[in-house]
Amino acid sequence: QLQLQESGPGLVKPSETLSLTCTVSGDSITSSKSYWGWIRQPPGKGLEWIGCIFYSGSTYFSPSLKSRVTMSVDMSKNQFSLKLSSVTAADTAVYYCARLSSGWSWGQGTLVTVSS
């Protein structure tokens, strides 16, 4: 059974870089031929697609976040990661990782708060 688990600091200071990792179990990042993505949800607001990555390293990002986002894959650990630079309070959100195959499969999400 596929499971995705987000991990990383729950508190990040303004202007610093937010870093999250998604650990995948029950599927291989390299063999599923799926894109793996990140979605976020600010408190009380809707979902926002951040971007996605293929195991080969091919990436697509939201135009509004593209300048601040990087993603990577660690095939040996069956993980993929998100980095968001120069964060502000507006980046405070629950961050979800997901497998973007037919019928997205979601992690449980992790709250990241940007505050000094």
Next chain:
Amino acid sequence: QTVVTQEPSFSVSPGGTVTLTCGLTSGSVSTSNYASWYQQTPGQAPRTLIYNTNSRSSGVPDRFSGSILGNKAALTITGAQAHDESDYHCVLFLGSGVWVFGGGTKLTVL
């Protein structure tokens, strides 16, 4: 910049039928937008209901169906039940690898 639109809120009576829509501020939604629908209750991760416009995700009751209605994607819930009261989110593929969510619809069953 193209925005994905959803009704902010909707209400339906128990046992009734409701259709939520997902549109574009520029252009029409087609099957090429691979519309997907997600149900979310407070504090929980979204649950996939519909993908690729009209494919039902595993375990989703057939009371939920997806379609294209006019120039929008649509999610229809028949025989609404109290536990259908949730936020419903749609997402559309806009090409060049980019997906965009709508603002979500808060559905009340009363």
